[in-house]
Amino acid sequence: xxxxxxxxxxxxxxxxxxxxxxxxxxxxxxxxxxxxxxxxxxxxxxxxxxxxxxxxxxxxxxxxxxxxxxxxxxxxxxxxxxxxxxxxxxxxxxxxxxxxxxxxxxxxxxxxxxxxxxxxxxxxxxxxxxxxxxxxxxxxxxxxxxxxxxxxxxxxxxxxxxx
Numbered sequence: 001x002x003x004x005x006x007x008x009x010x011x012x013x014x015x016x017x018x019x020x021x022x023x024x025x026x027x028x029x030x031x032x033x034x035x036x037x038x039x040x041x042x043x044x045x046x047x048x049x050x051x052x053x054x055x056x057x058x059x060x061x062x063x064x065x066x067x068x069x070x071x072x073x074x075x076x077x078x079x080x081x082x083x084x085x086x087x088x089x090x091x092x093x094x095x096x097x098x099x100x101x102x103x104x105x106x107x108x109x110x111x112x113x114x115x116x117x118x119x120x121x122x123x124x125x126x127x128x129x130x131x132x133x134x135x136x137x138x139x140x141x142x143x144x145x146x147x148x149x150x151x152x153x154x155x156x157x158x159x160x161x162x163x
Contacts (some may be wrong), residue, residue: 019080028089049120053093071095 008031012020016096023031025045029038042050045068049056052068069077071094081087087096094100113120121127150158 015084015086016080019084019086022077023086023089026091028091032090046129052093053091053095 002013025043032038032041053074055067056065058065074093075095078090081090
């Protein structure tokens with residue numbers, strides 16, 4: 001038991017200061033001491049805001065307060081936690097990998113034309129490129145016959161000038 005406590009302490013000390021400070025202020029229930037009730041064993045920060053990543057509604061005025069950590073700071077904390085393998089210790093946020101994957105699966109790419117049977121609109125020159133290149137290929141295949149006809153008829157009697 002003493003060896004595991006020392007390992008946990010070493011792991012905690014190996015974390016960057018920002019992540020260590022966050023986990024000290026908002027410890028997850030999984031790292032609380034054995035037998036401690038998560039509802040009664042709260043830090044002053046947790047009493048003020050249980051999840052610092054979510055907005056809170058004031059109980060009396062009903063006014064919404066912004067999260068304690070902005071989305072940018074949440075993303076930075078999640079990246080730090082991912083690098084050190086402690087992402088599951090963070091409270092829920094939109095920036096967690098599982099949440100991002102769930103949202104991607106639920107909503108898809110949300111780009112028009114990426115669904116089944118759809119085409120991306122694209123620019124006009126991109127849409128007409130295939131037909132134009134096919135027409136050009138057919139014209140090149142017919143070119144030897146056209147040259148023979150030109151030499152036979154001559155410039156004066158030529159009627160197939162492009163419009």
